Amino acid sequence: MTPGGGDAGAAVERLARATRALITGHQRPDGDSLGSQLALAELAGALGVATVVVNHDPAPSTLADLPGAALVAVGASLPADFPDRFDLVVAVECPELERAGFDGLDRLPILNIDHHPANPLYGEVNYVDVDAPATGEMVWRMFRAAAIEPSAAAATNTFVALSTDTGDFRYGNATARAFRAAAEMVDAGASPTAVAQWIHGRRRAAAVHLLGAALSTLRLEADGRIAVIELDHESFRRAGASPEDTEDIVNHPRAIDGVRAVVFLKQWERGVVRVSLRSTGAVDVRRVAERLGGGGHANAAGCTVQGDLASTRELVVTAVREAVEAAS
Numbered sequence: 001m002t003p004g005g006g007d008a009g010a011a012v013e014r015l016a017r018a019t020r021a022l023i024t025g026h027q028r029p030d031g032d033s034l035g036s037q038l039a040l041a042e043l044a045g046a047l048g049v050a051t052v053v054v055n056h057d058p059a060p061s062t063l064a065d066l067p068g069a070a071l072v073a074v075g076a077s078l079p080a081d082f083p084d085r086f087d088l089v090v091a092v093e094c095p096e097l098e099r100a101g102f103d104g105l106d107r108l109p110i111l112n113i114d115h116h117p118a119n120p121l122y123g124e125v126n127y128v129d130v131d132a133p134a135t136g137e138m139v140w141r142m143f144r145a146a147a148i149e150p151s152a153a154a155a156t157n158t159f160v161a162l163s164t165d166t167g168d169f170r171y172g173n174a175t176a177r178a179f180r181a182a183a184e185m186v187d188a189g190a191s192p193t194a195v196a197q198w199i200h201g202r203r204r205a206a207a208v209h210l211l212g213a214a215l216s217t218l219r220l221e222a223d224g225r226i227a228v229i230e231l232d233h234e235s236f237r238r239a240g241a242s243p244e245d246t247e248d249i250v251n252h253p254r255a256i257d258g259v260r261a262v263v264f265l266k267q268w269e270r271g272v273v274r275v276s277l278r279s280t281g282a283v284d285v286r287r288v289a290e291r292l293g294g295g296g297h298a299n300a301a302g303c304t305v306q307g308d309l310a311s312t313r314e315l316v317v318t319a320v321r322e323a324v325e326a327a328s
């Protein structure tokens with residue numbers, strides 16, 4: 001078994017006691033959230049537990065080929081037979097239960113599986129490991145704890161989770177532990193080539209147009225230590241793009257020499273600005289996001305601000321400037 005914190009065995013034990021579990025993840029699912037949920041559904045099945053995977057939002061098209069992705073029920077409300085016909089909720093990668101986007105999940109016992117540092121342990125059983133490189137790696141350890149051999153499909157789903165959350169094994173969470181788990185997943189049938197093709201090789205043309213629009217707004221602040229890019233409502237319309245097409249854009253300014261933090265402002269709805277923050281090293285953008293009602297990780301965080309682009313830019317850049325100054 002791969003060593004690590006959090007009690008995978010206790011999570012397996014709680015899952016196995018259920019008859020029919022509702023599995024969910026955070027809104028706007030990413031690779032870690034979706035891959036982990038799909039692998040968990042397989043594990044639950046092997047333990048004799050029926051499952052329904054329910055997500056508030058559709059997954060980005062890059063994740064459409066994950067084994068089992070088509071079986072996920074997507075919608076703003078819970079199944080009609082919830083809670084009566086279920087006896088457990090498995091919340092995956094939700095730093096707060098509310099992040100799933102559904103009311104009333106807490107009517108049933110909750111198994112909380114997450115790696116976010118601020119997780120307040122809202123479950124009956126909390127399998128929370130802040131050192132885990134991805135939730136997918138934690139689910140992988142549940143297979144080991146249950147002594148159930150993961151299928152190639154489960155290995156693929158957890159590999160997607162792990163490789164997306166570590167930025168293709170480039171971020172600070174690309175630890176030896178992450179590589180060990182990845183090696184096991186590849187041994188079990190995950191194909192890094194196929195996964196890389198799904199994640200990076202199927203961009204919609206609209207997304208590339210949107211990237212161009214975003215990069216054309218690049219400005220550098222704080223002596224080149226902060227990069228700011230933005231997309232207004234009109235840019236989305238002109239590119240024929242949707243919110244999911246913004247994925248990955250934030251990483252481009254991150255590559256600029258000397259940049260310590262990136263602010264990416266997205267306004268696909270008038271009066272509301274989605275803010276993505278990225279940083280390097282000791283610059284803590286989670287604190288910035290938290291002050292504005294959001295959250296995340298120290299080097300990758302986000303929030304939603306009510307307002308127009310110009311005032312939000314001013315507000316966020318000022319706060320990020322303080323974070324950069326505090327770290328230098």
Ligand code: 5GP
Pocket residue numbers: 095275276277293294295296297300301302303304
């Ligand atoms: P992104 O910029 O990709 O939308 O989000 C980056 C990270 O910040 C994600 O890992 C997510 O956990 C976190 N995050 C983004 N938006 C929010 C938010 O509104 N609230 C909280 N708590 N976390 C967020």
Ligand code: MN
Pocket residue numbers: 032033093115134135165
């Ligand atoms: Mn994650």
